[in-house]
Amino acid sequence: MENIFEDKNLLGNRRTNNIFKDKNPLDHRFLPDKLLHRDQQIREIAKCWVDVLGGVTPSNVTLYGKTGTGKTAASQFAGEQLSEVADKEDVFVKVEYIRCTDFTTEYQVISRLCNRLGRDVPNRGWTKAEVINTFDDIFKRPRIDKGALHLIVILDEIDILLNKDGDGILYTLTRTENVSVLLISNYLDFKNMIKSRVNSSLNDKEIVFPPYGADQLLDILSERAKLSFHDNVLEDDVIPLCSAMAAKEEGDARYALDLLKNAGELAFDEFSEKVTGDHVKRAKERIEHSKVSEILSTLPFQQQRVLEAILTLTKQKEEITSGKLYEAYTEISKKDAVTYRRIFDFITELELLGIISTKTISRGRGKGRTNIIKLQCDETLLETALYTI
Ligand SMILES: Nc1ncnc2c1ncn2[C@@H]1O[C@H](COP(=O)(O)OP(=O)(O)O)[C@@H](O)[C@H]1O
Numbered sequence: 001m002e003n004i005f006e007d008k009n010l011l012g013n014r015r016t017n018n019i020f021k022d023k024n025p026l027d028h029r030f031l032p033d034k035l036l037h038r039d040q041q042i043r044e045i046a047k048c049w050v051d052v053l054g055g056v057t058p059s060n061v062t063l064y065g066k067t068g069t070g071k072t073a074a075s076q077f078a079g080e081q082l083s084e085v086a087d088k089e090d091v092f093v094k095v096e097y098i099r100c101t102d103f104t105t106e107y108q109v110i111s112r113l114c115n116r117l118g119r120d121v122p123n124r125g126w127t128k129a130e131v132i133n134t135f136d137d138i139f140k141r142p143r144i145d146k147g148a149l150h151l152i153v154i155l156d157e158i159d160i161l162l163n164k165d166g167d168g169i170l171y172t173l174t175r176t177e178n179v180s181v182l183l184i185s186n187y188l189d190f191k192n193m194i195k196s197r198v199n200s201s202l203n204d205k206e207i208v209f210p211p212y213g214a215d216q217l218l219d220i221l222s223e224r225a226k227l228s229f230h231d232n233v234l235e236d237d238v239i240p241l242c243s244a245m246a247a248k249e250e251g252d253a254r255y256a257l258d259l260l261k262n263a264g265e266l267a268f269d270e271f272s273e274k275v276t277g278d279h280v281k282r283a284k285e286r287i288e289h290s291k292v293s294e295i296l297s298t299l300p301f302q303q304q305r306v307l308e309a310i311l312t313l314t315k316q317k318e319e320i321t322s323g324k325l326y327e328a329y330t331e332i333s334k335k336d337a338v339t340y341r342r343i344f345d346f347i348t349e350l351e352l353l354g355i356i357s358t359k360t361i362s363r364g365r366g367k368g369r370t371n372i373i374k375l376q377c378d379e380t381l382l383e384t385a386l387y388t389i
């Protein structure tokens with residue numbers, strides 16, 4: 001076999017790119033120089049954090065908002081700006097960003113922080129108390145040359161950690177002197193996962209990130225397009241179309257960027273000179289398909305069966321309560337079925353992944369409350385994905 005990288009079909013991909021000048025600015029992790037339409041939120045973060053420049057531990061902050069509303073970008077942007085001024089004024093401040101999908105337990109977060117702050121802690125093997133002591137020690141014994149360290153910890157996607165490891169991490173961080181946290185959550189009700197003893201010491205300022213409207217997305221995409229596409233390759237309707245579609249998807253800037261990037265890739269693959277509205281429409285299908293099958297492939301077998309049961313009930317146009325779901329699920333799984341209690345964990349996880357949503361409704365006096373489950377992805381896509389993995 002000849003070398004795969006010399007394959008004729010692949011060589012096509014090495015031709016000069018007539019569409020993209022630089023794909024990086026369309027990547028989720030790219031942090032632009034300016035964040036449009038987020039002045040107010042960034043200003044509110046700054047209002048809390050500015051105290052630290054005077055040596056006072058700033059109040060804790062929580063950012064709420066749906067996916068793609070700029071929470072991660074705004075927190076990192078504010079962090080960079082603060083570090084810049086702290087350096088200039090010679091104040092000893094560190095802002096540490098932690099994505100809780102990568103660091104999923106209290107142990108992992110604290111040891112990561114210790115390592116970042118110059119104390120060696122192994123990834124495993126110590127007791128939690130040993131790690132926490134090492135962390136405390138950083139603040140108890142300030143470095144003589146620079147005075148006391150103030151630390152701001154950004155915990156992004158905090159719901160994942162809380163769901164997996166409980167609220168110990170917040171207990172520890174909020175009780176350490178000179179430490180303040182900024183929590184980011186996609187869910188308004190994530191504080192249900194925090195016990196009251198922690199909630200009271202959190203005493204946070206809450207900042208809401210509303211979904212972007214189509215006009216705002218249009219501005220955001222236009223800026224990125226200038227950095228990533230060659231001049232005049234986007235037909236006029238491309239950016240407005242991506243913006244309108246993403247505005248419908250709950251004002252998600254990430255989705256808007258994905259659409260634009262995928263549309264450009266399709267145009268390139270097809271040797272097209274321009275990116276057109278048709279490319280955008282096909283990009284939408286491509287993204288949705290890959291999203292659903294990607295999520296599905298990571299789910300344990302029984303959890304896939306739960307989803308299959310939800311799909312079946314959805315097709316029957318049934319209102320899905322947890323009871324009804326369990327019935328349908330045992331029907332499918334037969335003797336391998338997990339317990340009714342376990343199903344609730346599955347439901348929470350599926351909701352965190354954004355495939356389903358739940359709503360608690362009250363059935364009226366004396367009848368208690370019921371959870372209603374709803375599918376949040378396309379039925380056909382889910383069906384194809386379920387039966388092809
Ligand atoms: N106001 C904005 N201006 C420019 N780019 C933005 C803005 N808001 C979001 N983005 C971009 O959209 C993508 C998603 O934003 P992100 O901060 O990850 O959203 P969230 O954390 O709320 O899910 C990122 O690539 C980000 O750079």
Ligand SMILES: [Mg+2]
Nearest residue numbers: 071072073156
């Ligand atoms: Mg984010």
